[in-house]
Amino acid sequence: QNKTFGSFNPVFRSAYHILRHHLLFLYAMQIKILSLHPYEISLTNGQMRKGILVHLTDQTGHSGWGEVAPLPKWSHETLDDSLQQLNQKRQEIMKVEWTACNCLQELRKLDLLPSL
Numbered sequence: 772q773n774k775t776f777g778s779f780n781p782v783f784r785s786a787y788h789i790l791r792h793h794l795l796f797l798y799a800m801q802i803k804i805l806s807l808h809p810y811e812i813s814l815t816n817g818q819m820r821k822g823i824l825v826h827l828t829d830q831t832g833h834s835g836w837g838e839v840a841p842l843p844k845w846s847h848e849t850l851d852d853s854l855q856q857l858n859q860k861r862q863e864i865m866k867v868e869w870t871a872c873n874c875l876q877e878l879r880k881l882d883l884l885p886s887l
Contacts, residue, residue: 799868804828805861807854821850825857841886848884856884 808824822840839853848856860881867877 799870800829801868802827802865803830805865807857823850823854839886846886848886853884853886857887
């Protein structure tokens, strides 16, 4: 699995948008709401693109959005694989007290699929 975060996975991007508000004050962020919003859009070539929008809200009400949309024939995991892992790890993600110092370490511990 991809252990680098140079491309910043969707859950991290969502968490980062919230965390940046806390970084200025060096507070920890804890995700209180993690909601999933599946979508399906029609492409110009007639194919359908499926994905999941991820909405995170922290303990102070700050929120951020991310997207999970593995590409068929490109990604090793499917959208169903990603959704299953996200549901399995939901409580674990929400228990973490995210800080600027621990966010990459915590993401590595979660061992998420690349599309997450």
